[in-house]
Amino acid sequence: MRHRPRRVIGALTWRVYHRRTGDERRNGGSGARVPRRRHPRPSTGRDNERFGGGSQLGVVAxxxxLTQLRAFCAVAETRNFRTAAERLHLSQSGVxxxxAGLERGLRLALIDRRPPGWRLTKAGEVVLERARAIVEQGALLEREAAAIRSGVRGQFRLGATLSIADHSLSLMLSDYLRAHPEVRVSVRVQNTREIENAVLAGELDVALIEGSLSSVGHLVEFPYARDQMxxxxxxxxxxxxRCHISREDLLEAPLIAREPGSGSRALVEERLGVSLSELNLRIELSSVRAIVTAVAAGMGVAVLSRRSVAEAIAEGEVAAVDxxxxxxxxxxxxxxxxGGPxxxxxxxxxxxxxxxAALGPQQRSAAAG
Structure with missing residues (x-):
């Protein structure tokens, strides 16, 4: 068997030469080089290069x-680690x-920290949607567990204004009653002033209203969801x-409005700086649904909660402008x-x-309708 001349130029050259000639011998002396066997590496996207991807089957334990998911959601929603830390009552380093622990657990890079400023990766955007749902379910589980431990039962009297009753009350009560199956609720639906008077008179234990209180010092109010008229x-x-109209356009238009005492009507009068009775007021109605029907029939325009008319707008029944x-x-x-209920x-x-109210904006919007 003929071998190539052995010329050693240092230890490294000697090792490379013998590795090559050894491969040739194992190939029967044909002189053909046998390629070294390499194990395939799992493919990874750019977003998770830092973590080396997962197994070839893509299954990762x-x-x-939940704490990691809450921290990630808070950072993604506030776009700021310090603000997220304040919301969660943690230190910035803790957030x-x-x-970072969530990224290691998922083996994905969720935040691109390269300058000029951090942003969510594509993987981070996908994870954020799922994380929000998991955090919301976790909060619901915590409430239900607390309810089971407390054994709350009995009955209470709840008041709600028309806009809230028409749109979001059922969803809020559904979550509450699922957590407290032994509770019975009696609901009264009226306008803001009537509900306020009923709470003051002890006829209602708690109420949900859409306007501001007229009495001072007797009742406590807690804002729980933002709304846009x-x-x-x-x-x-x-x-x-048109997408927008002027204040003067609205003041000159024929109006369809809620009845006096309505929180929606009071807010419109406050923000416009004028009493609606002094304007071109065509009709007063105490039902949001009746107002939408009158507007669609061309009787005038109205100022209503976007939540209350979202379905009518989506179905093309009416149009909305700011x-x-x-x-x-x-x-x-x-x-x-x-003093509380x-x-x-x-x-x-x-x-x-x-x-x-403590949930993030999207979860709060879903929970409050």
Whole structure:
């Protein structure tokens, strides 16, 4: 068997030469080089190069916690680690540790930390949607577990204004009653002033209203969800061709409004700086559904909660426009007597409402309708 001349130029050259000639011998002396066997590496996207991907089957045993998911959601929603830390009552370094732990547990890079500023990776955007749902379910589980431990039962009297009752009350009560199956609720639906008077008179234990309180010092209010009022009109109305109208346009238009005492009406009068009775007021109605029907029939325009008319807008029944220079944002509020509700069932409902307010914007919007 003929071998190549052996010329050693240092130890490294000698090792390379013998590795090659050894391969040739194992190939029967043909002189053909046998390629070294290499194991395929799992493919990974750019977003998770730092973590080397997962197994070839893509199955990874997750080692993550709700605390990590809450921290990631807070950072993604606030776009700031310090603000997220304040929301979660943690240190900024603690939030960073939780997010980094989530990335290790998922074996994915969720945040691109390269300059000029951090942003979510594509993987982070996908994980954020799932994380929000898991955090919301975790919060619900915590409330239900607390309810089971407390054994809350009995009955309480709940008041709600028309806009809230028409749109979000059923969803809020559904979550509450699922957590407190032994509780019975009696609901009264009226306008804001009537509900306020009923709470003051002790006829209601707790209430959900859409306006501000007129009494001072007797009742406690807690804002739990943000709402936006919009002008609604028929599709053949001149306003429908525009995205925005002026304050003067609205003041000159034929109006359809809620009855006196309504929180929606009071807010419109406050923000416009004028009483609606002094304007071109065509009809007063105490039902949001009746107002939408009148607007669609071309009887006039109205200012209503976007939540209340979202379905009518989506179905093309009416159109919505904003008013330039007029802030029509408001909060839905929980109201009870100073010192809190008097029975366990009502106190548990108040705790449920506060838990909704503590959620992130998207979860809060879903929970509060």
């Amino acid at each position: 997750l080692n993550i916690t 960073s540790v939780q997010v 919009v002008v609604v009109c028929a599709h053949d109305h001149p306003f429908a061709e 008013v330039d220079g007029v802030d029509l944002a408001r909060f839905f509020r929980m109201v009870h007597v100073d 008097s029975n366990d069932a009502a106190r548990a409902f108040a705790t449920h409402v506060r838990a909704i």
